Amino acid sequence: MEPHGSGADPAPVAWTPLTGAAHSIALEVLLDGPLPRSELARRLELSAGSLTRLSKPLLDSGLLLETAGAYDPRSGRPTRPLDVDEHSHRFVGVKLTARTAHAVLTSLRATVLASEEAPLPDTSPEATTAVVADLVRSVAGRHLDGEGGGVRAVGVSLGGLVDRRGRVVDAAFLGWHDVPLGTLLEGELGLPVVVDNDLLSFTRAEQWFGAARRCDHFAVLTIGEGLGYGLVVHDEVVDRPDAGVGLVGHVPVLPGGPLCPRGHAGCAEALLTVAAVEARASVALRRPVPYEEVLDLALEGEPLARRVVDDSARGLGALVAAIGNFTMPKKVILSGEGVRLAEVGREALREGIRAHRSEHASELVVDVQPTGFTEWARGAAVTAIRTFVLGHRR
Numbered sequence: 001m002e003p004h005g006s007g008a009d010p011a012p013v014a015w016t017p018l019t020g021a022a023h024s025i026a027l028e029v030l031l032d033g034p035l036p037r038s039e040l041a042r043r044l045e046l047s048a049g050s051l052t053r054l055s056k057p058l059l060d061s062g063l064l065l066e067t068a069g070a071y072d073p074r075s076g077r078p079t080r081p082l083d084v085d086e087h088s089h090r091f092v093g094v095k096l097t098a099r100t101a102h103a104v105l106t107s108l109r110a111t112v113l114a115s116e117e118a119p120l121p122d123t124s125p126e127a128t129t130a131v132v133a134d135l136v137r138s139v140a141g142r143h144l145d146g147e148g149g150g151v152r153a154v155g156v157s158l159g160g161l162v163d164r165r166g167r168v169v170d171a172a173f174l175g176w177h178d179v180p181l182g183t184l185l186e187g188e189l190g191l192p193v194v195v196d197n198d199l200l201s202f203t204r205a206e207q208w209f210g211a212a213r214r215c216d217h218f219a220v221l222t223i224g225e226g227l228g229y230g231l232v233v234h235d236e237v238v239d240r241p242d243a244g245v246g247l248v249g250h251v252p253v254l255p256g257g258p259l260c261p262r263g264h265a266g267c268a269e270a271l272l273t274v275a276a277v278e279a280r281a282s283v284a285l286r287r288p289v290p291y292e293e294v295l296d297l298a299l300e301g302e303p304l305a306r307r308v309v310d311d312s313a314r315g316l317g318a319l320v321a322a323i324g325n326f327t328m329p330k331k332v333i334l335s336g337e338g339v340r341l342a343e344v345g346r347e348a349l350r351e352g353i354r355a356h357r358s359e360h361a362s363e364l365v366v367d368v369q370p371t372g373f374t375e376w377a378r379g380a381a382v383t384a385i386r387t388f389v390l391g392h393r394r
């Protein structure tokens with residue numbers, strides 16, 4: 001694929017086979033640059049001489065560049081902080097839902113440059129591969145300004161179990177079992193394609209370029225059609241085979257609460273999914289009420305809607321507290337299509353957390369991050385960026 005068609009696309013500057021300190025320098029600058037050399041040397045525990053020696057080939061190859069001078073306030077001398085040219089490489093991220101494929105084109109720092117979506121009328125692997133390949137070509141071609149590099153890699157994320165070779169082991173919402181989606185797409189596109197569970201992708205994006213930048217221990221909880229959970233410990237995304245199974249869905253959060261389809265009373269799915277909130281509000285108000293209207297009515301002070309929202313938000317608080325108690329993260333990021341519940345039910349959420357935490361526990365930082373399909377697709381792009389930068393899949 002040649003999305004630029006200008007012939008001006010420079011050869012990609014290799015991030016790999018960088019190893020050791022050179023790779024650490026490049027990664028620090030990618031994640032936090034521009035960075036003064038003194039700061040880089042301090043972070044990586046390198047002498048000024050070593051940093052100069054190690055960074056020279058990175059500058060010569062164009063992977064790093066020196067930015068316009070600034071004055072170091074401590075020494076009063078001019079500095080030329082190191083940075084990367086984030087537009088030297090582009091990436092495409094695609095998020096698959098049961099009905100639609102959403103795509104974004106991003107820079108090397110996951111800045112979204114363009115977005116596009118396509119319906120999936122037929123979710124067979126062959127038809128989906130064809131739609132996604134066309135969508136990738138289309139969104140890659142939407143930024144034809146003649147600047148910047150071509151697309152280096154494509155990330156695809158979906159709700160399901162995905163192995164490290166990009167094979168979708170199970171994705172019930174598409175009816176897929178053992179679909180080699182990564183291989184199929186690479187055959188179509190001629191580009192590296194990395195396929196990942198959507199929650200893991202989103203967690204990786206928060207870690208590198210999102211609300212948890214430079215946080216080495218945090219959890220992500222998403223609420224929407226279902227519940228998702230991701231965990232980062234010692235700066236590593238916990239990427240075990242069970243990570244895509246959605247195991248927090250049936251954790252009990254409200255004793256004696258409503259039943260989920262599997263018969264659990266008051267489990268997270270019975271209280272926190274969009275469908276669960278709509279179902280309880282529709283019974284309380286004796287008419288079908290869509291999710292956003294339930295939240296609007298609660299904000300307006302409608303007592304039945306307020307009760308439904310607060311019960312759910314309290315249950316959400318119990319789940320957040322359980323995550324805090326079991327995994328002791330520095331922060332919990334709440335997100336997903338249904339996350340407005342955490343804002344409208346803020347007081348009940350806090351109550352729920354307090355009720356399940358010890359007074360000796362540190363305060364749990366809860367960070368609410370609104371998410372739409374653009375953010376999910378950006379997460380997929382970050383998985384591709386990481387593959388490109390780190391040289392290994394996921």
Ligand SMILES: [Zn+2]
Nearest residue numbers: 250260264267
């Ligand atoms: Zn359940």
